[in-house]
Structure formats: C-alpha cells, structure tokens
Amino acid sequence: MMMKKKMLVDERGKKYLIDKKLERFGNDLGVVDLKGKKEGVIVKSHKGHEFYLVEPTIYDIVKKMKRTVTTLLPKDIGLIITHLGIREGETVVEAGTGSGALTIYLANAVGKTGKVITYEKRPEFAKVARKNLEIAGLVRKNQKIIGLDERDVDEDENSEEEEGLYNVIQKIGDVTKGIEEKDVDVIVLDLPDPWNVVPHAKKALNKARGRIATYVPYIEQAKKTVEALKEHGFFDIHTYECLVREIEISEKGVRPSTRMIGHTGYITVARVKPEEENEE
Ligand SMILES: C[S@@+](CC[C@H](N)C(=O)[O-])C[C@H]1O[C@@H](n2cnc3c(N)ncnc32)[C@H](O)[C@@H]1O
Structure with missing residues (x-):
C-alpha cells in the first residue's frame, strides 16, 4: 500500500x-x-x-474523500475496468476528473508502468481532485495541473519522496474540443455529452487495442452515445446497467437488504475500428 x-x-x-x-x-x-x-x-x-x-484501501480513501460532484460508484467502476480489461502498463485518458474517484481506481489498475491523463474543464474541481489524488499517492504534493499551473507549486526540495504510484497527469481542458494524446489504449468518459467526444476519441485511440467506456445517467444520453459510436465505426458496442444488492446475514436469517441504490447510470463500452490497410 x-x-x-x-x-x-x-x-x-x-x-x-x-x-x-x-x-x-x-x-x-x-x-x-x-x-x-x-x-x-x-x-x-x-x-x-x-x-x-x-x-x-483505495475503497476507504474514496469513501472518505472530499467531493465536488457525484462520483462514480465502485459497482460501475468495477464494470468499466473489468469489461474494458484495463491492465498494468496501459495509457488511459479520462474526462471529467470530477472528484477523482474513478481516476484513483484507473491509476491503480494501470499501475506504475501505466498512466492516466485526466481532463477536467473546471479548475476548482481539478484542485480538489489533486488533494484526493495526493492522499492516494497518485500525484505529488501540489503537482502541476497542466493548463492551470506553470510548474509544481510549493516545491519543497528537502522533503523526502514518499512511496507512491505517481502515474496521474491532470489537465484543464474541454474534451469536446479535442484530445491531445495519441496512441491511447483506453478512454473513459463521465460527462454529460460523450457523443461530442467520440470523433476525438477515434483519433486518439490506438487502432489495434483502443477501447472506450462512457457513463451517463439517462437512457436518451446512452442512445445518442451509441449512435455516435456506430457513426464513427466503433464496434463491439454494449450498454449495461449494474445493480448491486447487499445481502444481510444475521442470526434471524439471510435476506437482501431492504435498501438499495435503484439507479446510477448506463455504461457503454466499445472498441475503435482498425485502419484500412494501405495498398502498396
Ligand atoms: C460526474 S463528474 C465526474 C466524476 C468522476 N468520474 C468521479 O468519479 O469523481 C463530471 C465532471 O466532468 C466535467 N466535465 C464536463 N464536461 C467536460 C468536458 N467536456 N471536458 C472536461 N471535463 C468535463 C465536469 O466539470 C465534472 O467535474
């Protein structure tokens, strides 16, 4: 840890x-x-x-961390990571950072040899996320947010480097306007209009293994996203809703908890289309 x-x-x-x-x-x-x-x-x-x-654990950190916006729940994060098969060494682009809950899990999935580049359009949210990511050992203390800071703030050259993954890069930016990275393995979007990001995602993704996941609360948004993915040639497109019921086990008996979260959002996953082979 x-x-x-x-x-x-x-x-x-x-x-x-x-x-x-x-x-x-x-x-x-x-x-x-x-x-x-x-x-x-x-x-x-x-x-x-x-x-x-x-x-x-990271679960404890995420549960207790400061929130600026609603964070993705572990059930949905689990589905995204497992369905996309995100693994050690991969490069993931994520937007928007929000409070950084999803970022924390993604960064742990890609490990020391991978990286997560996370875009957020609101600087005030990115700053709160930086604190959360710092606690989880994913960014250095006051690490530069690209597009906001000139350099790392409060650099203390005498301070000892603590152990951490330090594999997250934070950026201020609107991903509907473009994604700067190329040859990206995975793109994960938790924002209201993923269909506006699909053309940029297509360009940024590695054509051999590029995958995308989007998360939206309304069915209409999920439908619009799937239409955009189809239009841009993505394949292996699936949309899911993940429901989790806790089971209470006591001396009296075993039964599902009377309370459960009825709805969070719809997750769509897909793969980017490979390129046409160049005829010699
Ligand atoms: C629901 S929150 C993300 C929560 C995050 N997944 C978490 O687990 O903490 C959505 C975030 O996306 C940001 N956002 C919305 N549209 C964006 C865009 N086009 N580019 C970058 N960030 C965007 C919002 O400012 C907000 O912080």
Missing part, C-alpha cells in the same frame, strides 16, 4: 482516516496513543476501548 494515511477502526466499525504521522487520536471512546505504533496492531484507548490500526 502506498497511501498517505493510516486508518483506525473503533469497536462500532467506525473508520477514521488519519495522517500517517499523527501520534494521538481521540473520540467518545477515549484517547489512543499512536506513538511508535505501526499499522497491523490493536491499540487501547485510555477508557479501555479497542481500536484497530490498519492500512486503508
């Missing part, structure tokens, strides 16, 4: 993401002394309550 936080879980299952360097933590169950304690131990508060000191 390369997170910039550690996590305490109290006896009620309540989770607290805290700074790696924090030495004392307190809540209504008492104060715990964390000095010299490493993740993987149980610590007791002065009131005698147990806390688990563990490493957070």
Whole structure:
C-alpha cells in the first residue's frame, strides 16, 4: 500500500482516516496513543476501548474523500475496468476528473508502468481532485495541473519522496474540443455529452487495442452515445446497467437488504475500428 494515511477502526466499525504521522487520536471512546505504533496492531484507548490500526484501501480513501460532484460508484467502476480489461502498463485518458474517484481506481489498475491523463474543464474541481489524488499517492504534493499551473507549486526540495504510484497527469481542458494524446489504449468518459467526444476519441485511440467506456445517467444520453459510436465505426458496442444488492446475514436469517441504490447510470463500452490497410 502506498497511501498517505493510516486508518483506525473503533469497536462500532467506525473508520477514521488519519495522517500517517499523527501520534494521538481521540473520540467518545477515549484517547489512543499512536506513538511508535505501526499499522497491523490493536491499540487501547485510555477508557479501555479497542481500536484497530490498519492500512486503508483505495475503497476507504474514496469513501472518505472530499467531493465536488457525484462520483462514480465502485459497482460501475468495477464494470468499466473489468469489461474494458484495463491492465498494468496501459495509457488511459479520462474526462471529467470530477472528484477523482474513478481516476484513483484507473491509476491503480494501470499501475506504475501505466498512466492516466485526466481532463477536467473546471479548475476548482481539478484542485480538489489533486488533494484526493495526493492522499492516494497518485500525484505529488501540489503537482502541476497542466493548463492551470506553470510548474509544481510549493516545491519543497528537502522533503523526502514518499512511496507512491505517481502515474496521474491532470489537465484543464474541454474534451469536446479535442484530445491531445495519441496512441491511447483506453478512454473513459463521465460527462454529460460523450457523443461530442467520440470523433476525438477515434483519433486518439490506438487502432489495434483502443477501447472506450462512457457513463451517463439517462437512457436518451446512452442512445445518442451509441449512435455516435456506430457513426464513427466503433464496434463491439454494449450498454449495461449494474445493480448491486447487499445481502444481510444475521442470526434471524439471510435476506437482501431492504435498501438499495435503484439507479446510477448506463455504461457503454466499445472498441475503435482498425485502419484500412494501405495498398502498396
Ligand atoms: C460526474 S463528474 C465526474 C466524476 C468522476 N468520474 C468521479 O468519479 O469523481 C463530471 C465532471 O466532468 C466535467 N466535465 C464536463 N464536461 C467536460 C468536458 N467536456 N471536458 C472536461 N471535463 C468535463 C465536469 O466539470 C465534472 O467535474
């Protein structure tokens, strides 16, 4: 794990993401002394309550992070990553960054040898996303956002480089106007009008393996996206909705939870058309 936080879980299952360097933590169950304690131990508060000191997962980071817009849920992110077969070493272009939830999962899927270039048209959202990406070890502290900063801000040359993937590049830009990258493996779009990005996606994608996924909340948007994909020769086009039901298992019995998320959005996946072979 390369997170910039550690996590305490109290006896009620309540989770607290805290700074790696924090030495004392307190809540209504008492104060715990964390000095010299490493993740993987149980610590007791002065009131005698147990806390688990563990490493957070990316799921924990995303759940607790600051949000500027609605983020994609793990069920939808899982479907996008698995259906597109996103793997180590690939280059992914994403838009819009929003709060960076999808970015965090994409960056972890492509790993140290891959990269995610994430476009956001609103600088104020990109700045909040940068903080979230920083906590997840995906961008350096105050890393330059292309199109917004001249260079990395607050560069502290004496600070030690902490472990991280650092494989995310943030850009300010409107992808309906164009995508600068070429030979891209995957494009993922979570924005209201993906059909306006399809012609640019076609140009940017690698013709041997280029794939695209779009996420939209309304069926009309999904239909318009599929029409644009067809018009631009994309193939293997599929649209999905992903429903998840939690199962409650207790002494009384086993049953689905009475609450569930009824709707989030429609995911469309497709592959870019290969090029015509040049006749010699
Ligand atoms: C629903 S949010 C994305 C949430 C993100 N997937 C997450 O998990 O945190 C949509 C974002 O796309 C941005 N956006 C909309 N149209 C855009 C465009 N044409 N180019 C770049 N960003 C765009 C919006 O400003 C907004 O931040």
